[in-house]
Amino acid sequence: MLDLHRLRLLRELAIRGTITEVATALNFAPSTVSAQLSRLEQEAGRTLLVSSGRKVMLTTAALGLVEHTNDMLAIMEEATAQLVDADSIVAGTVRLSMFQTSALAVLPGTLRLLATSHPGIRLEVAQREPEQALHDTWAGDFDIVVAEQYPGHAVPQLPDMLTTPLVNDPLRLAIPANLAHDVKQLTDAAGFPWIMEPTPAASRHWALQQCRVAGFEPDIRYSSADLQAHVQLIEAGQAVAILPGMLGGYRPPQVTWVQLDTAPQRHIFLAMRRASAGHPAVAAVASAIQRHAQDATQS
Numbered sequence: 686m687l688d689l690h691r692l693r694l695l696r697e698l699a700i701r702g703t704i705t706e707v708a709t710a711l712n713f714a715p716s717t718v719s720a721q722l723s724r725l726e727q728e729a730g731r732t733l734l735v736s737s738g739r740k741v742m743l744t745t746a747a748l749g750l751v752e753h754t755n756d757m758l759a760i761m762e763e764a765t766a767q768l769v770d771a772d773s774i775v776a777g778t779v780r781l782s783m784f785q786t787s788a789l790a791v792l793p794g795t796l797r798l799l800a801t802s803h804p805g806i807r808l809e810v811a812q813r814e815p816e817q818a819l820h821d822t823w824a825g826d827f828d829i830v831v832a833e834q835y836p837g838h839a840v841p842q843l844p845d846m847l848t849t850p851l852v853n854d855p856l857r858l859a860i861p862a863n864l865a866h867d868v869k870q871l872t873d874a875a876g877f878p879w880i881m882e883p884t885p886a887a888s889r890h891w892a893l894q895q896c897r898v899a900g901f902e903p904d905i906r907y908s909s910a911d912l913q914a915h916v917q918l919i920e921a922g923q924a925v926a927i928l929p930g931m932l933g934g935y936r937p938p939q940v941t942w943v944q945l946d947t948a949p950q951r952h953i954f955l956a957m958r959r960a961s962a963g964h965p966a967v968a969a970v971a972s973a974i975q976r977h978a979q980d981a982t983q984s
Contacts (some may be wrong), residue, residue, distance in 0.1 A: 776805030789933020
């Protein structure tokens, strides 16, 4: 009889790549993970792992076990959701990943709604870059992820994930208010300092391409993943940037917005594992996020 706990460790190794990463993710010592995987090989009567330099590779037999483990874990997650659904009280811990601007714009209202409608739900929130967060949610680190997709930049398509659109968020050029008479289109901003998110963010690659298609190489003097820092530099008259409408914060940005020719939008959505979507607490959190997302973009 194969042990499901050890099979899960094998699945984690297939997802994360190294025994050290598995140990870190599950709060085990690496030696414990290695010992459990060795025990699994004995139970299976097959070679499951082979050394490849400093790493280990999964054999064909191991990859087959991983596929079956995915199915078994999904069934267990669905069974748990059905048991919880039989309860009259919606409660439990839901793990949510959000990127910065979605957290600023949507999270406070979501928390207020849940505190009133489902006080038994404990929401744990972490900030992750969207592509990494999608992978982590598929791997089981989170229950729900709020992610983004820029025009022409498709996010990874992961198996057994459900996605729900939240809002199409406008992307516009943001300039200091005193430049309103000088900058009427993207090419007019060619001579000014720019601020963008760090490489390899999809937003930076997309904005850079917009400038190049318009015929200029932007002078990127500042780099920050914090879009509130972008807003403050623009308000101070020190930079320009292409920013989304969903920014959050305590007040609307004091900037001048310039429409881009194609009126581009980023697509904001939430995603969750198909197996956990039926859990009442997960469904309640997803519903609360959807309720507040439409009101979160700047006019």
